Amino acid sequence: MAGMRRVVVIGATGHIGSYLVPRLVRAGYEVIALSRGERAPYHDEPEWQSVQRLTVDRDAEDAAGTFGARVAQLEPDAVVDLICFTPESARQLVDALRPTRPLLLHCGTIWVHGRAAGVPVTEDEPRTGYGEYGAGKVAAEALLLQDTGVPTVVLHPGHISGPGWPVINPAGNLDPDVWRRLATGEPLALPALGLGVLHHVHADDVAQAFEKALTRPDAVGSSFHVVAERAMTSRGLAAGAAAWFGREPVLELVEWAEFEKQAGPEHAGVTRDHIERSITADITRARTVLGYAPKYSALDALRESVTWLAANGHVDVKF
Numbered sequence: 001m002a003g004m005r006r007v008v009v010i011g012a013t014g015h016i017g018s019y020l021v022p023r024l025v026r027a028g029y030e031v032i033a034l035s036r037g038e039r040a041p042y043h044d045e046p047e048w049q050s051v052q053r054l055t056v057d058r059d060a061e062d063a064a065g066t067f068g069a070r071v072a073q074l075e076p077d078a079v080v081d082l083i084c085f086t087p088e089s090a091r092q093l094v095d096a097l098r099p100t101r102p103l104l105l106h107c108g109t110i111w112v113h114g115r116a117a118g119v120p121v122t123e124d125e126p127r128t129g130y131g132e133y134g135a136g137k138v139a140a141e142a143l144l145l146q147d148t149g150v151p152t153v154v155l156h157p158g159h160i161s162g163p164g165w166p167v168i169n170p171a172g173n174l175d176p177d178v179w180r181r182l183a184t185g186e187p188l189a190l191p192a193l194g195l196g197v198l199h200h201v202h203a204d205d206v207a208q209a210f211e212k213a214l215t216r217p218d219a220v221g222s223s224f225h226v227v228a229e230r231a232m233t234s235r236g237l238a239a240g241a242a243a244w245f246g247r248e249p250v251l252e253l254v255e256w257a258e259f260e261k262q263a264g265p266e267h268a269g270v271t272r273d274h275i276e277r278s279i280t281a282d283i284t285r286a287r288t289v290l291g292y293a294p295k296y297s298a299l300d301a302l303r304e305s306v307t308w309l310a311a312n313g314h315v316d317v318k319f
Contacts, residue, residue: 005028005029005030005077006029006030006031006032006074006075006076006077006078007024007029007030007031007032007076007077007078007079007080007214008031008032008034008071008074008076008078008079008080009021009024009031009032009033009034009080009082010034010056010058010071010079010080010081010082010083010084011034011035011058011081011082011083011107012031012033012034012035012041012051012053012082013033013035013039013040013041013042014035014042014082014083015042015160015162015164015165015203015206016082016107016157016160016203016206016207016210017033017035017041017080017082017207018041018042018043018164018203019043019162019203019204019206019207020080020082020206020207020210020211021033021041021047021048021051022043022045022047022048023207023208023211024211025047025048025050025051026047027211029214030052031050031051031052032051032052032053032054032074032076033048033051033052033053033054034054034056034058034071035053035054035055035056036055036056036057036058037053037055042162042163042164042165042203043163043164056070058083058089062088062089062092065092067089067092067093067096068092068093068094068095068096068097069096071093071096071097072096072097072099072100075100076102077102077103078102078103078104078105078214079093079097079102079103079104079105080105080107080210081093081104081105081106081107082107083107084106084107084140085133085136085137085140086136086139086140087136087139087140087142087143089140090106090140090143090144091143094143094144094148094149094150094152097150098148098149098150101149101150101151102150103151103152103153103214103220104144104150104151104152104153105152105153105154105155105210105213105214106140106141106144106152106153106154106155107154107155107157107210108137108140108141108154108155108156108157108223109133109134109137109156109157110156110157110158110199110225110227110277110279110281111129111130111131111133111134111137111277111279112127112129112134112137112138112141112156113125113127113128113129113130113277113279113281114127114128114129114130114134114277115128115130115276115277115278116197116277116278116279116280119197119231119278119279119280120231120280120281120282121225121279121280121281121282122225122282122284122285123156123222123223123224123225123282123285127141127142130273130276130277131273141154141223145221145222145223151220151221152220152221153213153216153219153220153221153222153223153224154222154223154224155206155209155210155213155223155224155226155286156223156224156225156226156281157201157206157226157227158198158199158200158201158225158226158227158228158231158279158281159198159199159200159201159274160200160201160202160203160206161200161201161202161203161298161301161302161304161305162202162203162204162301162304162305163304163305163307163308164308165305166309166314167200167301167302167305167306167309168198168200168274169237169241169302170182170188170190170198170234170235170237170238170241171188171189171190171234171238171263171267171271172196172198172234172270172271172273172274172275173263173267173268173270173271173274174267174270175263175264175267176309176314176315176316177316179241179306179309179310179315179317180315180316180317181250182238182241182242182245182247182249183241183242183244183245183247183317183318184245184317185242185247185250186250187250187251187252188238188249188250188251188252189251189252189254189258189259189262189263190234190235190238190251190252190253190254190259191253191254191255191256191259191271191275192234192256192275193235193253194233194234194235194238194251194253195233195234195235196233196234196271196274196275196278197231197232197233197234197275197278197279197280198231198232198233198234198237198274198275198298199227199228199231199232199279199280199281199298200227200228200232200298200301200302201226201227201228201294201296201298201301202228202294202295202296202300202301202304204295204296205226205228205292205294205295205296205301206226208292208293208294208295209224209226209286209290209292212290212291212292213290216289216290216291218289219289219290222285222289224283224285224286224289224290224292225281225282225283225285225286226283226286226292227281227283227294228294228296228297228298228301229283229294229297230297230298231279231280231281231298232298232299234275235249235251237298237299237302238251240299240302241299241302241303241306244303244306244319245317245319259271307319
């Protein structure tokens with residue numbers, strides 16, 4: 001990894017890339033940012049002015065069989081792939097990179113673990129996945145951590161939070177009214193006695209882990225959880241969020257049918273997906289090998305998120 005200078009970031013203007021690209025520029029890397037070009041990064045930082053930005057439709061080029069070659073032609077020392085969701089997409093990329101063997105950093109997800117059987121969940125737990133998304137990530141990771149000829153590190157974020165987009169709330173879904181209820185003291189229904197577990201992470205902490213992985217040769221061939229210091233229960237998150245507004249949460253701990261009735265089927269479905277997993281992800285390996293040190297607690301990350309959502313009219317609360 002000595003002398004590594006040129007880094008290609010795939011999915012560069014998304015949640016993680018918006019923080020990672022400026023970090024890499026400040027660290028002295030030459031950065032080539034690939035994205036669909038449909039929107040600007042979440043944060044307009046001055047470092048973007050020194051980044052080469054290319055508009056690429058990953059899905060279309062994967063279908064045409066040209067994406068891997070497109071990346072390889074950029075002659076990267078390292079590739080950060082933030083938007084790979086299937087083994088077929090991963091295979092096309094590593095096949096194209098094999099002749100030059102740049103370092104590949106792949107973004108997975110803690111959802112490769114499926115429903116938690118014991119906690120904290122380590123990276124060595126069997127991959128059971130959950131749903132089409134989780135299954136695709138499991139298969140991609142399995143492929144990449146074989147002897148593909150391309151040195152690879154896989155990082156598994158939790159529920160990525162930060163200013164600029166909706167985030168998973170204490171009820172385990174994206175309903176903006178949850179934040180209003182906590183801010184105003186209105187009752188909030190929670191299923192499973194409010195003991196469903198969520199493990200958030202600030203997008204900048206995920207970016208920190210990717211940056212560190214570029215300079216940790218011992219990380220190659222391994223996967224790492226990238227989450228906040230502690231997972232939290234729905235009840236704990238609700239109490240923490242209500243405290244931002246000087247309140248105690250007013251919680252209604254209800255059976256599932258009642259929760260679904262109050263939340264509606266769409267939000268309830270998202271809640272079920274999250275609390276059925278109830279993953280507490282261990283970060284010991286990331287601390288030891290990567291030097292990962294999360295700056296944000298789950299509540300810190302959520303407060304930044306909700307502050308932005310409120311300031312931009314997406315949630316009806318006042319700080």
